[in-house]
Amino acid sequence: MMRFLFIALASLALFASPANAHKLKVFATVKGDHIAGYAFFIGGGRAQGTKWIAKDASGAIVAEGTTDMEGTYDFAPPNPASSDITITVNTQEGHIASAHVAADRLGGTSMHTPQTGSQDNVLQTSPANPAEAKPQLPSTSQLEPMIEAAVQRQVEPLLERIEQMDSHMRFTDIISGIFLIIGLAGIGLWARSRR
């Protein structure tokens, strides 16, 4: 029996590549005035056709819907930056996960402070070549969404990667778990033999 179980266990451990896991996670990102993202099982595909619900800090429902075949969702919060928003995905059979979007990631009041700063920088450098710089300088209202979109494009893969790494299972964890159990059995046998 022992040998058979050991073989079974060893083959299980072989199949359990670090990509396979079992936990629902929600990825959320801010795109302009939208919040978009998707629900995924770590290594096990997207949560398709699943209900999602977005609530603000006071618990009021901001938006709700069903994820598409890619597990994605997308909505525009009605009053940006008024409060943090939590997106909860529920597969309706026991898997529930949520993602948190802080208010200052939404283009709101708190975003304006750094943007006035960046405008100052543009004005400070522009005297070096005033004739060219001045007519080409776009207004803040034009610049803002462009910068935001560019930064978002660059940062999004990183955010996704961080989210995945955060929940990545390591082979060492699997091995240490198995050996912890073996160790516990050893402790149990030792404790019994002392009696």
Place this chain on the structure above:
Amino acid sequence: MAHIPDGILSAPVLIGGAAVALGGVTLGLRSLSDRAIPRAAILSAAFFTASLISVPVGPSSVHLLLSGLMGIMLGIAIFPAVGVALILQALLFGFGGLTTLGVNTVNIALPGFILAMAIGPIIRSSHSSAMRAGLSALIGALSVLGTGGLVALSLALSAPEYTPVASVLLATYLPLALAEAFVTAAVVGFLSRVQPDALSLATGAAAS
């Protein structure tokens, strides 16, 4: 699936689950004999690893539970075996949570234990291999469905908005129950041919 995360269940459900789990673990630890300790450890490790292999099914993803097999081979000692594996899964992988440990242990271990207590003696005394395979498949499938029912119940009792929908539950748990039935029948069939001794609870003779 069977790993309910932190922050969803209400306090009475958590405390109730923890109390039942504590009782089961205590009784299970007392029942462990020298022979049963390595067996419980190996099955615990198998359960710990099996839940890492998950297959996407519909909106969810499922993995083997092995609770029927553990119930047949361990009896009440299924509680400590499941509990230890769940602690490690929560600490190492973030499956489930530490506060829901009790509830999750009960949800997984209790159906396997009860079904194996009810049907296990027939398997051990049976001489027909088809009968043994059929009955152990039944234990495997029913313990999965029992786990699904208990998960649904613990969610329904604490947070009505998270109550699983019956159709979704069936769509994900039914394929799993079938797979579990095959695995349980295969392992029990193999053990009864190679080492029938492994199917009897190792608690009786050596228990103190």
